[in-house]
Amino acid sequence: ACSKPGDPASGGGESATGEVSQAASDTVEKFKAVPEFVSPGPAVDVASLAGKSVFVIPLLTTNDYNIQINAAMERVAKAADVDFEVYTNEGQPNQWVAGMNQAIAKGVDVIILSGGTDPRALEPQIKEARDRGIKVVVSMFWDTSAQFAPDCSGLSVDCVDGVDAIVAAPYQTATRLDADWIAVDSEGAAKILVVTSNDAGPSPGQEAAFKDEIATACPSCEATFANVPISKWTTSVQSTVQSELVRNPDIDYVVPLYDNMASYAVAAITAAGKQGQVKVVTFNGTPAVLKMIQDGDIVTMDVGESLEGAGFAAMDNAFRLMAGMEPSQVADIVPVRIFDTTNIDEAGTPPEVNKGYGDDLEAQYLEVWGLG
């Protein structure tokens, strides 16, 4: 029932040059709508967890993305009367280590590595946490496509022994949506530049997903890829995009994988005088970028993810672990939505974070937790 991007085309059959697969059109339509609530699993008796403690180590505490996720978590933790603490840091693995040590020393019940904190840089500490009986949830680091097994059995890639639950991030889902949307929007004739960032964990997987999706959704579309390391976003995204536009003047879609690269891509297009010819399509749904859809004609689509949803899902797993239950293993737990000119106003004017993913997400979670 719930088809997602990447599912084999259900009805479209072979697509010819200039054609778009039916699956892509269907997917785009589906994801333009308000996402439906996906239940994380059986009900949890959260009231019995009062007084337990959750410790969050976000990727960093100086960006809006993590701040919003933290805020959502904090809200429900308060509702559940669970101790909640966020470890402030600037994104250095060294600081995360100190955070882990702090949490372990405090003897908290659950540690949530939230919003991109790399558990691979914390293996020793995660093992120590396990030895002390502290549960570890990794949220928004691994992609939905990753298989997950707590003991790493049968997993080849990237598993970290001692992680008890994950909340998968919709990176590749979103990237596939980018591809599908472009296929539909261009009516099967897009020349696409994807700006990747190989040193961002999910980027290589997203690149592969984009190639895969565009090949099925729009065989006649062409995609090229350019890599800009995270540390060079400020100084290099603009010139890289501009150079690529020079190299290949036919490019009409630029896909920076993440919102944080989008403004530089916009600057490149403006500076090249290609407003109206080249569109930017990206992912994250930060209000600043959604606003660009409202304001101008360069950013035309942004796949939004509900940061509230990510926070709730992480807390849901924390609750389950504290209650001694199996963690939730629903892959597509974080709501995702396509925002383009047709539905952008549902995100608010000006757009607000968490708006546009349905109004009752929190209520529905509270119901699962018996707090509703």
Place this chain on the structure above:
Amino acid sequence: MTDPARPVLRMRGVAKTFGLTRVLQDVDLTVRRGEVHGLLGQNGSGKSTLIKILAGFHTPDEGSIELDGASVDLPLSAVDRRKHRLRFVHQDLALLPSLTVLENLLADDVATGPGIRPRRRRAELARATAQFDRFGISLRPDTLVRDISRLDRAKLAIARAVSHLGDDDGDADGAGRGLLVLDEPTAFLPHSEVAELIALMRAVAAQGTGVLFVSHDLDEVLTVTDRVSVLRDGQLVGSEDTASLAREDLVRLIVGRPVSVLSAGSAPVSASQERPRLQVSALRGGAVQHLDLSVHPGEVVGVTGVIGSGFDEVTQLLFGALRASGGSVAIDDLELEARRLSPATAIKAGVAYLPSDRAVQGSAPSLTVGENVALLSLRKGGGPFALTGRRLERHAGKLLRDLDVRPPEPALAYASLSGGNQQKAMMAKWLVTGPKVLLLSEPTQGVDVGAREQIFTLIAEAARQGCAVVCSSSDLDQLAQICNRVLLMRRGVVSDEVHGEAVTKAGLTEMLFADAVVRSPRATSDA
């Protein structure tokens, strides 16, 4: 028009302390229009400090200053200095080595006034050329100051100071004809140039400008000044008419006691007749074309000459501070190729070298006296990991006391010692290594009469213990006092030699300025 009777400068009750050190106390000083006024005193007596107060660099703790009869706010502002035409040649010349000659020349002109006004490069250049012609300076305006000789630097600083004094708009709006302040300008100058400078001062004074002149050379002072003021330990011990003073009176005023060495021609240390300790053959490099020289233990050999003759490079070449292009150097039985000499090998061979540039080559002024003095003796501790620390302070303290460095306090910053004491501390640094060969370059430049005497004693003492001493200097008086033998260099070769009884100031002067035809270098050098 200003009243001719009004003095150019009147300082009253000026006092200055640095931290807890009283450097100037209740100093009254008056410089009249058209007079050359000598300011004398031992190293550290406060002369330069007084001058830097006039330059607006230091703020006096007490006291007042009148310029052309009008009292001025303290610290003296650049505007007042400009208005009353105060011009300076500072002790260290206050040039910036990394900038060009032209830029240095313009420093005072651009220092004040509206900043955004455009520079008129052609006019600047024309003025510079005129100045250079007037002072006989043959320099390209775009040469860096660090690339020119010390003599040229001194001339440049003097030219810069005097450049506006001759302008004709003097005596306008209450300003007088100005004051020219020269803080030891002659330290770097050879005789002929000193004579020119004296003439210049006279000429400037004749226009009605006051001249304040600092020097340690009493003969100069007696020659040129109309009046002198003497500072001792920061206090003014007297202002007198020069005419009323004999040389001995001056010395007594400065030092507070009579100094005997200065009065008589010296009795040079006698050289022993063993085989030479230092043997130099066919040395060349820098401006030196060819030099053969042998120095016996206990012998003090002076090298002098005019600027550019290479006399001052002899010691640098012998130490490896300047790389030689050929020749050989033997110290006792150790033969060394001159081209291979480096300070490290020279030191290992028992050579010590006191450079003339104390602040840059001789010391690290920001480090302590103890560290500066002990740097070399560390090597004797064996290996790179000899312990320092408290032992260093004790060791250095003893050295300082032995050489009467005042204060003998190893923890002080080296820069806070006065010039003479800095030089004594440097002597301590080298003498403790027990050198076989002692190379000196202008060892008493800027050193007062008292300290000068002590340094001479140290040199004599080193010679007595078997050191071979080579001293390059342009100070003939000094050479006459310490040397057994003096070589005169001309165009890179030794052109003449004086020994024995002939080593007197008069004898040397005669040799230096004799219009003698240069004889064959081989024949005249060390036979």
Place this chain on the structure above:
Amino acid sequence: MSVGTTTGHDTDAVAPTRPGARRWTSRIEAGALPAAWLVVFVVFAVLLPDTFLSTASVSNILGSQAVPLVLTLCLVLPLVCGDYDMSVASVATLTAMVIGILNVNHGWSIGAAIVAGLLAALLAGLVNGAVIVIFGVDSLIVTLGTGTVIQGLVLWISDSTTVSGISTSLVDLVIGYKLFSVPAAFYYGLALCVVLWYLLQHTALGMRMLFIGRGRDVARLSGIAVPRVRMGALVASAGLAGVAGTLYAGTTGSADPSSGTSFLLPAFAAVFLGATTVIPGRFNAWGAFIAVYFLATGITGLQLLGAESFVQQLFYGGALVIAVSLAQLARRREATSAGTTS
């Protein structure tokens, strides 16, 4: 503090020469970087005749470097006076953020927002100047500290969020309007170069700054109001950083709280590289200009070649080291005979 990070002192031994000779090598030295630029340009022009030589590519090279150029230029002023300013990137971010917040969130007109942003920058410069000049503290550490404080302030006022939707009139002013298909931003940088060049090379004030940088005490003895000029340079540097921030806001139409700092080290590299050319041995505006565009030309060429990003980094770092070494070699060539090895 005597840890001292004076930039103006000469570390090298003297390189004595006859004046004629000095001229000659100095010219080689001055020409090393422009020559390298030319070589890079020609190589890419041959390799990529169609793309690299196109108007679009040239306009890309010129237009995309306005922010780095202005940040590099603003370092010139304090460096000439012998002071470091490590806070410029943070100040630029502050200005961009103030403009963004006032214009977008508080509905100020873009003009008023820019004025407020620049005032904030100047205020930061005043604080730098006061602590450095009045208290007499080492500039490097003070500006590292104030830079961090400003970074914290930016996070505070922005709530750590990116502000987008800055008035398109600013965007037009910066990259919208074009002359010879090169965005306006380039001409602002160029104009600033001209101003700085005039200031440093052709006014009394420029010479005062140079004197201060090369010898503070000597400058004072010459009657230069050292504290005032140093202060002025630090304030001007912050003000220009504010201009860079304005251009940055105009380029992306948004202000984000953290990205600006990545401009800092490249700006330092460029300003030091620029000091090897035009007037070798001195920080100068045209040298900075050439350095920034030399590096940008190489990077853009590599991008057009499709080289990976690590190749760009290798080029960037390698070009820096090699260009400086070459300039130094030209200078040392004749100095060797003087035996003045370090």
Place this chain on the structure above:
Amino acid sequence: MSVGTTTGHDTDAVAPTRPGARRWTSRIEAGALPAAWLVVFVVFAVLLPDTFLSTASVSNILGSQAVPLVLTLCLVLPLVCGDYDMSVASVATLTAMVIGILNVNHGWSIGAAIVAGLLAALLAGLVNGAVIVIFGVDSLIVTLGTGTVIQGLVLWISDSTTVSGISTSLVDLVIGYKLFSVPAAFYYGLALCVVLWYLLQHTALGMRMLFIGRGRDVARLSGIAVPRVRMGALVASAGLAGVAGTLYAGTTGSADPSSGTSFLLPAFAAVFLGATTVIPGRFNAWGAFIAVYFLATGITGLQLLGAESFVQQLFYGGALVIAVSLAQLARRREATSAGTTS
């Protein structure tokens, strides 16, 4: 190049006094930072008696700063000699990455991987030293350049990905073993402090380095092998950066290609802050130690208080500026009358 970034020169006039007086203010100055540390400690101890004063928290403060401390210490060596090394953070990343790749991807034993990582670091140091000392190029720009090259190399060899799963025996060596519940890493940093302190304060070599930094000419004329010592300091600095990289790899059990660079500016801030204490006016090991832990104490206290990120930045930057200004004020107190306001 005479743009000169010599670190050893004193910008301030000397403040000579009678020995007694000098000692007294010098002691106040030296004590300013430790006193500030104590104040910060006491404030948080009072505010957070349970959490801040716990063994766990103290051990966390001590243990988590090993990498920053070692990076700060490795800057001391070239700075004493008057050279900047801006490549240390990149070198540390390189070592961590070499260890990760060889150990994880190529199955080398951890010991062999560490040796290879440290050799890579030393090689980087040799390149730095060769270009700076032999070619005589300005250290700041050279190391900015080599740092970028090394960063590019790291991206290259790692394919821009994080390598995880480094042998647990390294992890145990770094943070597994504990003494008084403080991880071993802290004691490595401490031991390094002792070694550097001994080297700089108690050996002839240390004094030679000091003379090279403060007066290269006098050092040369005193027979010191200036090029060799400078080279040595740069190589040692890179080697210690390699040690920092090893500790980093051991702390996280992984190596990522980009996070290391964020250590650079904090390390510079700490080493300059450290130069205001213990031996004011000189870069020194214990000063660096105190500076690192002073800042870490404040930051940890704020974290435990739950203060927001920006508050930490305000503290960090503010503490830096205020501590340095206070130390300077103590020194100026008596020098004021000298009128040496430059």
